[in-house]
Amino acid sequence: xxxxxxxxxxxxxxxxxxxxxxxxxxxxxxxxxxxxxxxxxxxxxxxxxxxxxxxxxxxxxxxxxxxxxxxxxxxxxxxxxxxxxxxxxxxxxxxxxxxxxxxxxxxxxxxxxxxxxxxxxxxxxxxxxxxxxxxxxxxxxxxxxxxxxxxxxxxxxxxxxxxxxxxxxxxxxxxxxxxxxxxx
Numbered sequence: 784x785x786x787x788x789x790x791x792x793x794x795x796x797x798x799x800x801x802x803x804x805x806x807x808x809x810x811x812x813x814x815x816x817x818x819x820x821x822x823x824x825x826x827x828x829x830x831x832x833x834x835x836x837x838x839x840x841x842x843x844x845x846x847x848x849x850x851x852x853x854x855x856x857x858x859x860x861x862x863x864x865x866x867x868x869x870x871x872x873x874x875x876x877x878x879x880x881x882x883x884x885x886x887x888x889x890x891x892x893x894x895x896x897x898x899x900x901x902x903x904x905x906x907x908x909x910x911x912x913x914x915x916x917x918x919x920x921x922x923x924x925x926x927x928x929x930x931x932x933x934x935x936x937x938x939x940x941x942x943x944x945x946x947x948x949x950x951x952x953x954x955x956x957x958x959x960x961x962x963x964x965x966x967x
Contacts, residue, residue: 797960829863834858839874844923874914890937906932910941922949940966 789802789812798810798818838858842851855875863869886893894902909928915923926949934940947962 812833831862831867834861835867835871835874838871848878848882848886852882890935902935906935906939906942910939913945917952919943919947920952922952925949940957 787802787808789800789808792799792801794809796809797813798809798815800808800810802808835858836951838854842854845851847852851962852875855871855878859868859871859875862871867946881893884895886895887899888894889899890903909932912927913932916922917926925945928940929949929963932939933946936942941967942960947959950956950959950962
């Protein structure tokens, strides 16, 4: 039993196998015990790259680094021996670095605790300014500050509440209700 690998084509004399080095072997049909189909190396590489791209899209929606790392570890079994394996390993190192720094996902961005504290301080100041502008009935200026708060932190309760107040005062009742519900 000899195993021959390459591109296979049926001919009138049996099977033509074009091997990786370019040589063509003709094997009579009577000598063939079995044929096993497999993708080419290019197909495997493309498939691995597609798997890695899919994994990257999937983890974009996750906010738990432990879950992200777990998904990458599972994927490494499928990516083993492909060029995508090195890229996936680099991604794993990036996520481990984020984990060591204590980074947390806020508004679609991964931030360190220091960056979060800075944003929270800035947003607190913006909220206070927006409250003052609301008292002066300067709704447009207050809305700009509230939008800046919600851009940095889409789940900021004070920002959502103020967004609801501004919408209510502009007689935008459905928008006000959505903002109040989000704040709640």
